[in-house]
Amino acid sequence: MAAKQLAVQVHNAGGTLRVLSTKPMPGTQWIKTLTSVGCRVEVCTEPKVILSTDDIVSLIGNKCDGVIGQLTEDWGDTLFGALKKAGGHAYSNMAVGYNNVDVDAATRHGISVGNTPGVLTETTAELAAALTLAAARRVVEADDFMRAGKYEGWLPTLFVGNLLKGQTVGIIGAGRIGTAYARMMVEGFKMNVIYYDLYQATRLEKFVSAYGQFLESQGETPVHWRRASSPEDVLKEADVVSLHPVLDKTTYHLINKERLALMKKDAVLVNASRGPVVDETALVEHLKANPMFRVGLDVFEDEPYMKPGLGELSNAVVVPHIASASKWTREGMATLAAQNVAAKLKGWPVWSSPNVEPFLDEIKPAPKAAPSIINAKALCLSSMP
Numbered sequence: 001m002a003a004k005q006l007a008v009q010v011h012n013a014g015g016t017l018r019v020l021s022t023k024p025m026p027g028t029q030w031i032k033t034l035t036s037v038g039c040r041v042e043v044c045t046e047p048k049v050i051l052s053t054d055d056i057v058s059l060i061g062n063k064c065d066g067v068i069g070q071l072t073e074d075w076g077d078t079l080f081g082a083l084k085k086a087g088g089h090a091y092s093n094m095a096v097g098y099n100n101v102d103v104d105a106a107t108r109h110g111i112s113v114g115n116t117p118g119v120l121t122e123t124t125a126e127l128a129a130a131l132t133l134a135a136a137r138r139v140v141e142a143d144d145f146m147r148a149g150k151y152e153g154w155l156p157t158l159f160v161g162n163l164l165k166g167q168t169v170g171i172i173g174a175g176r177i178g179t180a181y182a183r184m185m186v187e188g189f190k191m192n193v194i195y196y197d198l199y200q201a202t203r204l205e206k207f208v209s210a211y212g213q214f215l216e217s218q219g220e221t222p223v224h225w226r227r228a229s230s231p232e233d234v235l236k237e238a239d240v241v242s243l244h245p246v247l248d249k250t251t252y253h254l255i256n257k258e259r260l261a262l263m264k265k266d267a268v269l270v271n272a273s274r275g276p277v278v279d280e281t282a283l284v285e286h287l288k289a290n291p292m293f294r295v296g297l298d299v300f301e302d303e304p305y306m307k308p309g310l311g312e313l314s315n316a317v318v319v320p321h322i323a324s325a326s327k328w329t330r331e332g333m334a335t336l337a338a339q340n341v342a343a344k345l346k347g348w349p350v351w352s353s354p355n356v357e358p359f360l361d362e363i364k365p366a367p368k369a370a371p372s373i374i375n376a377k378a379l380c381l382s383s384m385p
């Protein structure tokens with residue numbers, strides 16, 4: 001039986017190129033980015049939250065030049081084959097993470113894969129900081145307590161939590177977001193940094209060293225940094241650990257039962273990267289056995305579901321994958337994704353600078369380039385500047 005015809009909203013109906021967006025996205029700049037280069041834009045407005053592969057094949061139809069998709073969708077051989085068959089050659093995730101995309105399959109079909117780095121760095125890091133504080137100071141438990149009418153007055157022992165000042169914050173994955181988060185915890189709470197990454201986080205090291213010298217010049221205790229040689233190093237030493245690696249086969253279940261056992265009994269663990277970086281079943285058991293251990297989670301192993309038991313634990317703060325959810329960031333993600341597709345369809349080069357701000361300027365026109373194409377080299381795409 002043919003898949004149900006899904007509802008779509010059309011912009012620039014007479015456009016010569018057809019671009020599908022599988023979800024409505026915030027703002028209008030992203031639509032202008034596509035219509036200004038002659039695209040007809042079709043936005044799927046179906047209320048179903050996660051579209052199936054069959055749904056998307058049906059939406060692609062017999063003629064489709066490009067697609068903007070979501071991190072909840074399984075972009076592999078089936079979807080890239082359908083897009084190729086419909087004459088398409090441009091795809092972009094509306095996300096910086098692309099673990100939902102089989103990039104090799106896209107390359108085999110001659111299809112570019114875009115993502116949206118940079119525009120969500122601070123927004124995501126701020127949510128990780130929010131989860132850190134909410135978990136460390138038991139904010140959600142205390143809020144529930146108040147709303148339940150249980151407060152009978154101040155007590156010396158009521159909702160005692162963790163002080164962050166002078167403690168050690170651990171980062172696993174010190175890339176854009178991990179570095180931004182570390183800086184927030186250093187500047188905001190004078191925490192010392194220990195990080196583990198496959199690469200040296202030189203900018204972070206230089207910042208913490210300079211900030212430490214500034215504090216010392218003010219007669220305050222300096223902050224310091226250390227690069228760990230393993231994740232275990234971070235987990236043993238840190239009072240707070242925040243996870244910001246990509247999700248790939250090297251980071252799947254990076255936090256497991258054995259590594260949780262290395263952490264301090266009253267540590268705080270934060271995950272705003274991808275759920276499968278943590279063995280969530282092992283985490284639930286660890287939380288049950290260690291009531292002073294606390295977590296702040298934005299992502300989950302089997303989204304949209306939590307592993308059994310997690311939702312009942314008062315030492316877990318859980319939010320539904322909202323780390324990049326600021327107006328500016330989400331509109332910017334949509335704009336970068338649209339620019340990735342528009343640029344590929346127009347044959348423009350790939351932007352080689354890590355600074356994507358020229359694409360987000362509301363006054364100046366965006367460079368005639370694709371902000372970020374994962375398989376640019378594999379597709380032999382030219383680059384600029």
Ligand SMILES: NC(=O)C1=CN([C@@H]2O[C@H](COP(=O)(O)OP(=O)(O)OC[C@H]3O[C@@H](n4cnc5c(N)ncnc54)[C@H](O)[C@@H]3O)[C@@H](O)[C@H]2O)C=CC1
Nearest residue numbers: 097124173174175176177197198245246250272273323324
């Ligand atoms: N919860 C949310 O809404 C959001 C989640 N994310 C997630 O955060 C991830 C990171 O984003 P960015 O910081 O922009 O990416 P990035 O590429 O700048 O940083 C990722 C870091 O992970 C490191 N890494 C890779 N394999 C590793 C390993 N085995 N062990 C330790 N480190 C490893 C890389 O060297 C890199 O420094 C994204 O891939 C995405 O999955 C990003 C934005 C929003």
Ligand SMILES: O=C(O)C(=O)CO
Nearest residue numbers: 094095096097323324
């Ligand atoms: O950009 C990403 O990887 C996200 O998770 C979206 O917030």
